[in-house]
Amino acid sequence: MAEADKTINNPDVSIPEEFALRDEVRWLKSEDIRLFRLLRESMNKIEPAYVATYPPSECGIATFTRDVVTSVAKYTPFSRPTVVAIRREHEIEPYERIVRFQIFKQNRDSYLDAARFLNDSEVDIVSVQHEYGIYGGEDGEYVLDLLEALEKPAVVTLHTVLQKPSPNQKRIVQEMVRLCEVAIVMVRVGRQILLDVYGVDPGKVTVIPHGVPNVHRVSAQSVKRSLGLADRAIISTFGLINRGKGIEYVIQAMPAILKKHPNAVYLVLGATHPGVRSYEGESYRNMLTETISRLGIGQSVRFNNRFLALDELVRYLCATDVYVTPYVNKDQIVSGTLAYALGCGKAIVSTPYLYAEEVLADGRGILVDFNSPDSIAESIIRILDDPKLKESLESAAYRYGRRAAWFNVAVDYLGLFHKVLNRRRLAQQLAAIKT
Amino acid sequence: MEMDLGIEVRKNGKITVIQLAGELDAYTAARFKEVMVDAIEDGGENLIVSMADVEYIDSSGLGALVGGLKRVSERRGKIVILRAQPQVRKVFEITGLERVFPLFDDEDEAVAALQGGS
Numbered sequence: 030m031a032e033a034d035k036t037i038n039n040p041d042v043s044i045p046e047e048f049a050l051r052d053e054v055r056w057l058k059s060e061d062i063r064l065f066r067l068l069r070e071s072m073n074k075i076e077p078a079y080v081a082t083y084p085p086s087e088c089g090i091a092t093f094t095r096d097v098v099t100s101v102a103k104y105t106p107f108s109r110p111t112v113v114a115i116r117r118e119h120e121i122e123p124y125e126r127i128v129r130f131q132i133f134k135q136n137r138d139s140y141l142d143a144a145r146f147l148n149d150s151e152v153d154i155v156s157v158q159h160e161y162g163i164y165g166g167e168d169g170e171y172v173l174d175l176l177e178a179l180e181k182p183a184v185v186t187l188h189t190v191l192q193k194p195s196p197n198q199k200r201i202v203q204e205m206v207r208l209c210e211v212a213i214v215m216v217r218v219g220r221q222i223l224l225d226v227y228g229v230d231p232g233k234v235t236v237i238p239h240g241v242p243n244v245h246r247v248s249a250q251s252v253k254r255s256l257g258l259a260d261r262a263i264i265s266t267f268g269l270i271n272r273g274k275g276i277e278y279v280i281q282a283m284p285a286i287l288k289k290h291p292n293a294v295y296l297v298l299g300a301t302h303p304g305v306r307s308y309e310g311e312s313y314r315n316m317l318t319e320t321i322s323r324l325g326i327g328q329s330v331r332f333n334n335r336f337l338a339l340d341e342l343v344r345y346l347c348a349t350d351v352y353v354t355p356y357v358n359k360d361q362i363v364s365g366t367l368a369y370a371l372g373c374g375k376a377i378v379s380t381p382y383l384y385a386e387e388v389l390a391d392g393r394g395i396l397v398d399f400n401s402p403d404s405i406a407e408s409i410i411r412i413l414d415d416p417k418l419k420e421s422l423e424s425a426a427y428r429y430g431r432r433a434a435w436f437n438v439a440v441d442y443l444g445l446f447h448k449v450l451n452r453r454r455l456a457q458q459l460a461a462i463k464t
Numbered sequence: 465m466e467m468d469l470g471i472e473v474r475k476n477g478k479i480t481v482i483q484l485a486g487e488l489d490a491y492t493a494a495r496f497k498e499v500m501v502d503a504i505e506d507g508g509e510n511l512i513v514s515m516a517d518v519e520y521i522d523s524s525g526l527g528a529l530v531g532g533l534k535r536v537s538e539r540r541g542k543i544v545i546l547r548a549q550p551q552v553r554k555v556f557e558i559t560g561l562e563r564v565f566p567l568f569d570d571e572d573e574a575v576a577a578l579q580g581g582s
Contacts, residue, residue: 049490049493049523049524049525049526049527049528049531050523050524050526050527050530051523051527052527053527053530053531053534054530057530057534060534061534061537063537064533064534064537067564068530068564071560071561071563071564072559072560072561072563072564073558073559073560103522103523104523104526104555104558104559105559243489243490243491243522245468245491431487431519431520434489434520434522436489436520436522436523437520437551440551440554440555440558443558443559444554444558447558
């Protein structure tokens, strides 16, 4: 099979910089000190810290964290955000300066050191990103050490909410919610599971959607030309590759799709997940390439085996006719890649894992059976055959994606941070009155 | 890329009203700023920016407003926001910029505030 273009450069679909408020304020400092002071005195102040993995670590949570941090910072030109990054001991990560403290994943003491660092800092509120695998200890339980020692208010964003957790996994989530002021999930079904399975206080759970890049709709045709894929019907899947992605089922669907649409091409965009690569190498990808060879569809499937930069990713998404998340795990409660596809206003075909089931409801996408090449082929052909259906799916996805644009999600996070701080101040004032 | 922002400029007495419809974000903020600067250079030192039909605003939109404020304040003018919708209002409230760009729901009140210099 061919390798998708290594680099692409088309200014038509680049995402514009959005740092204008910070830029204007910085400029005022030298040009109009009176107005600069007025803004400094008038604007709300907040000093958030974020505990999570962080780029250049190649992981979905790291990307998510950077997006939250930068999006919130755009509204707070007088604040200095702090990141406490989780990293493996043996890795050297050339972090940006915003990473002011590092936790060594398997070193339990460093979680307490991080709590001390945050307690002694100017930080007002701590936003913790949670996925079991990013923290050390059994099921990542060391994160509890940090939260127990933390004296600053914290909120936790749960990237995994298992419907059937082990007793230890359940305990960790329950403890995190107890120790934090608020738990954030990205879909309503996540909130319901927290209430039903984990028995958490409903007042402590809020829903904030997964953010998506601010991408205005663009003609797929013009972008296809820039990718050297003019006149092809583009089907794509992106993200860190691992067995849970179910990519083999789309590959198996391709012969049926090609019968009806010989110009179809399936783009698999993204590197093998570094964690997966460390224990099984490229065996999943090799299995995929063997399947492609066996089916004789090498000209109709392309891989781009790299972690894609945002602009490049968006360009591929803009060129896409049908985006597919053929994931095999029903419990998956969030998918950044699906969120991005919604944000770009794509016609989407997906298996009905929990996140997809909710965000693709009401005509925003087509759900197909798990592990079913036939069901995938049928839905993709339906979309490629019917421009009206395609347009309707794209419009509905785009409308949903606009509300979830990072600049809106940042306002949700910032609003939550202020709410938590105001509540805490009020509680402290009441306590002071009582004494 | 689609440019999802409609801009209309009209006069209410000596005050310039810039009426926006759509999204004021990284794609559209520069065009809004140009229109605002033109209006100021045409003598509109007091501006009402009507956001009744603005669905979303991002930090670029806020930055454009701050840039406009710099220019009008050189002429002792002001900028106020008219009929901000809930999501837009939330942005002004959460950032604290409502203290810099007062929010009004009634155009007459906005005009009176600008004319009174309050």
